[in-house]
Amino acid sequence: MTELLKISLPDGSVREVEPGSTPGDVAAAIGPGLAKAAIAARVNGEVRDIGRPFDGDAELALITSRDEADALELARHDYAHVLAEAVQALWPGTQITFGPATDDGFYYDVKAPDGRAPFSMDDLPAIEEEMRRIINADKPLVREVWSRQQLIEKWQSEGEVFKAEWAQELPEDEELTVYWSGEPNSDGAWLDMCRGPHLASTGKLDPQAFKLMRVAGAYWRGDQRNPQLTRIYGTGWLNKKQLDAHLHRLEEAGKRDHRKLGREMNLFHLQEEAHGSVFWHPNGFVIWRELEAYMRRKIDGAGYQEVKTPQVMDARQWEQSGHWGKYRENMFVIPDEVPNTEDEGDIISGDADWMALKPMNCPAHVLIFRQGIKSYRDLPLRLYENGCCHRNEPHGALHGLMRVRQFTQDDAHIFCREDQIVEEVRAFCELADGIYKDFGFTYSIKLALRPEQRYGSDEDWDKAEAELRQAVIDAGMATEEFGWEELPGEGAFYAPKLEWHLTDAIGRTWQVGTIQSDRVLPERLDASYIGEDGDKHRPVMLHRAIFGSYERFIGILIEHNAGRLPVWLAPTQAVVATITSSADGYAEEVAAKLEAAGIRVEADLRNEKINYKVREHSVAKVPHLLVVGMREAEESTVAVRTLGEKHQKVMSLDEAITMLEGAATAPDLAN
Known part of the structure; x- marks a missing residue:
């Protein structure tokens, strides 16, 4: 007698079928509706054809279109x-x-x-x-x-x-x-x-x-x-x-393309003479400076100390950190020819004077940490840098601001004791949460776990993964609301990491912020502190960023807002536009008062029709247009046109200044 196969279903039930039976046969036995809906099967965890016979006893989950x-x-x-x-x-x-x-x-x-x-x-x-x-x-x-x-x-x-x-x-x-x-x-x-x-x-x-x-x-x-x-x-x-x-x-993404809007708003450009690097125009650099000032206020309030480190470092340093072996093909080397394998001994031994532009800031921050003797009382030490980095990205991978070769990170490294890790990561989760909310983003948090090729012991990886997980739990964010998910094999070669995936206005996701718990680099670069017991101990190094890079974050902001940036970030926050040249004097007076109130303002006194001016400044995404003619001059009023709204509102100049002052205040200063 032929022995029947035992097929275990997700509800815990077991069905016995003849050898040669398929998942489709099981679906038909359960009911005609399921037989029609089932399009494939997961057999012992492997996705298979619905008509492929079972190899033996198996666990079966039928796949329908609901399993998107x-x-x-x-x-x-x-x-x-x-x-x-x-x-x-x-x-x-x-x-x-x-x-x-x-x-x-x-x-x-x-x-x-x-x-x-x-x-x-x-x-x-x-x-x-x-x-x-x-x-x-x-x-x-x-x-x-x-x-x-x-x-x-x-x-x-x-x-x-x-x-x-x-x-x-x-x-x-x-x-x-x-x-x-x-x-x-x-x-x-x-x-x-x-x-x-x-x-x-x-x-x-x-x-x-x-x-x-x-x-x-x-x-x-x-x-x-x-x-x-x-x-x-x-x-x-x-x-x-x-x-x-x-x-x-x-179609909507095409309208929001940051490269197109960057041209229209005169923010930046890229060209072959510096392929992969950005030429920031005055308008674009206003956005950069506002973001930089905002982030400085945030990190100052969170107990960070800002540092600045060299662009070029000796190749021996990169070899010691592990980046030379793992990341060399993405580094710009000086001389600009990457040595062959047989020449690597010269680099290590000191017979050659190879240097490299830094692709990341972390080894330099370790060198700052190593200056002077550190006590356990000095920890946590939080070092922050708006660090300019260079990575030799493939030519075909470059994409506007989203993928460049020269970029600046809002980078920081927290050197802490083992008993401080969970609290530091929890505090970072809350800091990142407030920042992303200030920019109008929702997000999900994911934990990227150990990759197959990695440095460090399994014991250290176990600790690091558990600490990151616990910190998110303590922050109340390891929930469905925050899209909590664990990603096997997707950590860095030296550390697991938490990732923040932002969702933009049209539903796309962007991986931006990270924090990584690293025991490898302090060991490789010999970082230590004196513990309460008087002995040397290794600090744990938390690598963290929130914007990720200024270039990419600005690109994401432009696309998320379709160029209509919050007023506090807009390069030009208001334009005073005249209907007739006889109002030029009043327009200049209005612009001067707005400028004195801290508003970034321009006066448009050109001899053009007002509809032309409105259209031009709308394309440039100026948030507020203050239209003035002789009537407004006589009554000390302005007609305010707000970008995206159909109707203008006439108000006194003082009211307009108060309104613009409020709109132009950065969210962290308004709270």
Whole structure:
């Protein structure tokens, strides 16, 4: 008698099924509604096809569209395969490579047939139409296990050079799988090698829930020495409503793009002569200075001491800290040629005088800590620096203010005793909370745990992770309200970290603030203090930032506010604009009084129509426009137009000054 398989379900029940049964069979046995809704399965923790037979006794959780993360991953993977099938159906001879799911869609890298130009945006409508035909055909997606030799022969016989090359590198002892779109070996069936999983058929996709977005060049295997391919990008969702919402977000994000608004508001620019570094214009640097002053008030009130450290440090220091081995490819080295492995001995031994621009501030802060003897009574010692750093980011990764090569961090390091860690981290949580609320952000907190490659003992990592966790609990923030989550394997190589993920006005998230509990760097750089027992002890070093970098935080603020910055941050807080030149004298008087009250103000006396002036200053996102003509001059009033409001309000000049003074006060000074 055949022994039945025992399948454990999430509710604790166990079902017995015949060998060869699938998760789909279990779903059907439970009920027709679930059988229809189930799109895949999690078997012993692994996501699998709904029709893949069980290997033995198993724990089973059925996946439906309500399990959005898993469902989207599956759908986007399927859209990528349908894309490749569509391209080959339309243009036989096209070679295919790989096509993964992405955060909001999918892509596939392909090579056009010989003699045909690379695919372009003009080809996308036809590809979309063919994809819909394949989806509507409801072709079954069938998994098969093949040998490596079968794969090699298949791709070589069909002229699939890239697939054949990859198949030759696959391990013999691994289970190698392919998926058919259509019944295997039938007319019109299409095949790709893939680990899966996939939905049961192409018809499980919504033909109205995807859109091809753009094309770009891509090199085979990411190497510019290899042939160039065309990467076709798409976005894919579970239904049209989700797609429409995503496209609306993209449209809104385009309007909010900080690079576009930066030009319109005359804040900054970037150019090839200093690629990856920012040229701040006077308007933009006003924002910077206001943020810097705000943060200084905050850290002064929290007991930090501000320091300034060198831009360039000896490579021996970076080797000792561990950054030279772990981070060297991202450092700017002086001379500007990174040494080969065989030359590293010269750096360490002192035969060469290699220097490097600092990519972070922490080793320099340890050197300050080491000056003089520290007692346990001196701790915690909180050192803060608006530290300018340089990182050799890849050219293609640079993106406006969001990813640059030169940036300034609101960086601090807290040197403390073991018994002070939890309280220091708790206090930081509360400091960060107040700051993010001042800027109108909500956020979630995540704990990034030890990575596979790391420094330090497991015992130290256990302590550090537990301390960070306890601090968030003590702050009352390890809750669903704060989006508390733990992220295995995502800590830094020297320390676990808490991360603050801000949510902006259109629902995007930005990882900004961090605090890391580090026992490694004090050990490597020989930092110590004299304990109550008279012996030397290692301090723990808490690395922390709230803005992250001024450049990126300003970019996020611009996009979050669509350029309409809070009045206290606006480069120009008010413009006095004349209707007629006969009011110029009064306009200058109004501007002078506003300036005396501490308002950043300009007078627009140009011989232009008032509607033109209103439109121009609205594009520049000036918060308040004070319109004056002869009537206002005679009555000592102003007509106030506030950005984003339809109607103007006439008020006395004194009332207007009081209103602007209140609006222009930084939130920490207003409280």
